[in-house]
Amino acid sequence: MIFIVRYKCFLRLCITVIITMLLSQLVYAQQQPPRPITVYANPSQGLGFGAFFLGASGGTVILYPNGSRTATGSVVLANMGYPFSPAMFEVTANVGTVVSILNGPDVLLTGSNGGSISLHIGNASTGSSFITTATAPATNNVLIGGTLTVGNALANPPGNYSGIFSVTFIQE
Template sequence: MWFHFKLKKTRFWFLFFILFTLMAEAQENPPVPIQVEVRTSRNLNFGSFTAGTSGGNVSVSWDDQRTINGDIVELNFGQPVSAALFDVYANPGTIIQIQAYGETELTNGNGGTIYLTLDSFNTGQRTFVTQSPSTQIPNEVFVGGTLRIPSDNSGTLPGRYQGTFRLNFIHQ
């Protein structure tokens, strides 16, 4: 009888180890779905300036610093200079690439045309990893750019310019 009891105990431990091993090899949960939402919090604004006949460039960096070169004079009134601000909501650790598209044409309604290039990002590069601890807290992305004012503006340059630039926020 003693031998029979011992055999049952051995089968029990053998069965226990098999079940434990099977549970250790269970499939992991699927990855958390990646959802990215981008909201515009502030528009890109170059402030007030006047341009001569030779044209030039006006740049606003991601940290709201304006630089001017060429035949352009800075004016210190009107709208404040500011980089664009986008709030990016995503899971912590999401890799995001910002895709910008060349030069954008801006018009004033009087026949004037200037050109915008987005070239300054607070993320340093156009690819970054979200750092906010939750999807409820935004990752702030500041974007600056450069206006190219052509030299052959033939008197149509004055005015308020508007246009739309396109950025894609691609998650990986």
């Protein structure tokens, strides 16, 4: 008789624990709080326009988020082994987070041999806003291109041009 009573108590305790565990896993009072997004500029893929030659009137070099580039005016694109690529940003957030992208103002890139070139930040591969789909630690990659506006060879002598631009990622 004692054995049966202990068995019944043990069974009742197990059923109570199982029901409590099921209720705690199925019932939520509210959604988990959002985790702040993190954004890293990928150092191995910065915004680079490659090599090009300037004609008498200048023009533009346009780099698209898909990695292609075009030129206008008297600018001639050159394939001399200098890489060109859109800037890559790696965004980590909870799945389903809405992120908006706000480009900073145009900037002047300064040349190693003098001169300056205007850089206008272009479109992102995701558009101006997107919904994150990658589960951390995976990242949502955002590629951003731009447009260089260059003058003639006297205004923009050959050399390396560099500068800093800003892009803001806003968690909605």
